[in-house]
Amino acid sequence: MKRASAFEVRQTFVALLVSATGFIVCAILAQSNWIEPVELWVLRLIYGVSGTFAPLVYGITQMGSVGAWLVLVCMAIALRRKQIAAVLFTNGLLAYAVASMAKFMVARPRPSVLYPDIVVRLEVGFGYGFPSGHTAIATALALGLHPYISKKYHWILWAWIIAVGLSRVYLGVHAPLDVVGGFCIGVAIASATRLAVLSYTQSSKKA
Template sequence: MPGGPLSSRFGIGVFSTAASAMMAATPGISSLELSLFRLVNQLPGSFRIALASVMQLGSLSAVPASAGVALLKRCPALAADLALAGGLSWGAAKAMKVMVARARPALLLTEVLIHGREQGGNGFPSGHAAVAAALATVAGDHLPAPARCPTVALIAAVALARVYIGAHMPVDVVGGGALGFTIGTAVMARHSPRD
């Protein structure tokens, strides 16, 4: 990857992913993370339907769905990039969950509100946040600058939803978002000119 904006983005992504993994691997929960979790997790139940819907933008099924939309729009290169970035992000998140082994909020804290069904497995990083960030990073590189703002808002909404339903702590979704951003940037770097 040559120097320039993509290599800077990649470096920021790697640093953010590593820093959040170190925070997640550290025993205990910081007071800031606990406060943020409680603030989001205790939002009224009326948020559940809207957040559960937007959360699906980070599910594994969003990968073939977004690639399919790109194919329908006659953008096969974009479809391939979406499939690659989304699939790699999902797989990388699964691998990191084993390496970091941070529990879900219900096992870390008392009085966690579970909005929906309780999630199993480890919490860090959020696979939903990773997939959403990877797809948004790839799609964003194909959009004019003003149209990128909604993609960032969707990543934030998916992350918020995962904390709200009680599936993740804030560091989990930050780490997932950073992981997806890193992988999406690496996929897009394949198209940048080589020195």
């Protein structure tokens, strides 16, 4: 294995450990009220922005939906980028599955249930709030594309993640901690699949 690849493996493994640990911490905090004052302040700061932008933000939030995931997978297949298609399919599926399971395990209500003055904007928020599935999917997809995109365009991927995360809070369907938890899931999944790809690539070279 080349030095650069060895560094990437170590870096990706650290990202996996940190994000997994971060999710556990977020899950614990979500079931307590330790940081509620700070989280509520951030929630009201973002949600407090004029509702005039709701239609635009609703469009942005769809970039973390199952529909966006399927469109990206189909685009990769159409462009005959088999490895990218496989990574995107795997990342999106795992992000959706893990986030869905975590919702039932943590069972944290959505902001509109916790705080009566928070009214959902345009979006339909059902089920539990923690973690944000949209943020998990957007993060897993964006970071899945990260190794295949020129570095000068990496900022677009991060802007995608941040925009979806903020949109979930603005629309009133998630609290900030929900978004951070979803981000941690996305990072962990993208890191795990990247390690799998690197391992497969290395073993193929040896064969």
